Amino acid sequence: MTTWHKPRLAETLETCRPVPPDKPNILKALLAVQSALGHVPPSAIPQIAQVLGVTDAQVAGVLSYYSDLRTQPTGRHLIRVCMGESCTANHGVLVLRAIQDHVRVAVGDRTQVERFTVEQMSCAGNCAVSPTVMIDEDLCGRVTPSIIPSLLEPYR
């Protein structure tokens, strides 16, 4: 793990340390680490397990189970394309392809200049105006392939 992570990781984990009679909450701790670092470095698993009082395998199991948890850093902007039922029925796959063509990156990868990471997501709760794309915290509805260049332009 790179050194810049260490102080922030330790500080974050202190807020997740279980106080008896509370039980350790692995998912909550992993989400807190991801929020602080942008991802959960696999090298941090032993430290997380030690603070929570659980095994490395328990932490690794939760980390690998939830697709919202990332083990690699993302680009400066995270594009998440909804692949829920409504968005899929409204040509979400075409939107995903248009995004991948525009930024030239596969799902799960970062662009070479680390501007974007593209991911798929399950229902974003925006079905009434599907297909939906989230760029960082911005929720965009009724997205079509033709608007992708202008939609992504402000995200430098």
Ligand code: FES
């Ligand atoms: S299925 Fe995409 S927002 Fe619900």
